Structures are given as structure tokens and as C-alpha cells.
Amino acid sequence: LEAEAATYLESGHLFFIRQGTLYAQVFDEERLAVTGALTRVADDVVVSQQGWSPALSASSGGLIVYRTGPSRVASQFRWFDRAGNLLDTVVGSESLSFNSSLSPNGSHLAVSRRNETKAHVWLLDLGRSRAVASRFTTDPAADLIPVWSPDATRIAFTSNRNGTFDLYVKATANTESERLLVMTDKNDTPSDWSPDGE
DSSP: OOOSEEEEOTTSEEEEEETTEEEEEEEETTTTEEEEEEEEEESSBOBOTTSSOBSEEEOTTSOEEEOBSOSOOOBOOEEEOTTSOEEEEOTTOOBSEEEEEEOTTSSEEEEEEEOSSOEEEEEEEOSSSSOEEEEOOOOSSOEEEEEEOTTSSEEEEEEEEESEEEEEEEETTOOSOOEEEEOOSSOOOOOOOOTTOO
16 A cells, blocks of 8 residues: 555544545554555645645544645745734745745745755745745755754754654854754654754
């Protein structure tokens, strides 16, 4: 069974996405295998660009939730106030970007941006009338999920250049190469940086 994502229901069914189509099949818990007929549930189910976050979930009550639409949608960054009112649009930010992280002073945005084969970390300079993008990571492997240090001098990210996804850090001044922070046999991803910078 090759699937991009899967979720199990207590009814004994396994729901999974294969090439953008959501399927359901009976799952035999004793044999740990699907059995019976394959049922097509929906087409064009969204899966994130890196394939880790499907728009698919199931409740214990048996309700299935999924979202259809194109998997690759260009994003545009916008400023909103706390009441939800649109203040401004970041001109020049239109791209296939994801995993965005705003610098502590609000002057730059770090994003994962996909080219034909891999994703890399890019920086968008927001201090101009039109955002200027520059590639931040240059390794041929996938570089994802940038997280700013509290003083905005470094960015942590995850990369699979050694097989699994490990944590790296790089100075925002681009004066040094990436430094490996954490390497395990599992996929490691950053989620935040402690306020003391350590």
C-alpha cells in the first residue's frame, strides 16, 4: 500500500490518499493489512507540498473531514490588524511558499519555497515597497520549516541532506555555512526558539 497520508476509523476502515484521491478500505487489525474492495471517496484531496500535512482527519464518531482543491496554490502574504482588518499586501510575495516565519522585528519573512524538485529556505525583505526574495539555503537537499532566533541573527531549519530530517542553524548575515544542531534516526523539525536564545 503506497499512500501519501492515512487515518484509521474505529469502524475498522482505513482512509488514505493516493495521488490526490481519497480511498477507504477495511483494515484487519490482527493481520495489519487492508482487505476487501477499495472504495473511492473523493478526488483532488489536498496534500501539502512536502507531503506531510494532508487536509484529512477523522473523528472517533466516524466523521471524515477533507479538503479538495489544488495541492500547489500560490500564496500571497498580507498584514492584518488584531481585529482581522486587512492593512496591506506584501507586493512581490506571490509564490509557492509555505512554512513562513516572520522575523522578530517584522522586517523579513523566512519561507520554504519549492523549485522543480526540492524546497529551500528563502528570505523576503519586507522593508521595501516590493518584497525582495533571496535564497538563504543552497544545499541540493530539501530545507524546510525556518524558525528565527529571538535576536534575528540566526535561522534554524530542518534538512534531509543526511537521509532523515535533522536540525541545522545558519547566520542570517549569510557569512557562514549551515551548522548541524541535532541529528537522530528520526525526522527532527523546529517549532520555536526559546526567548533566551539558547
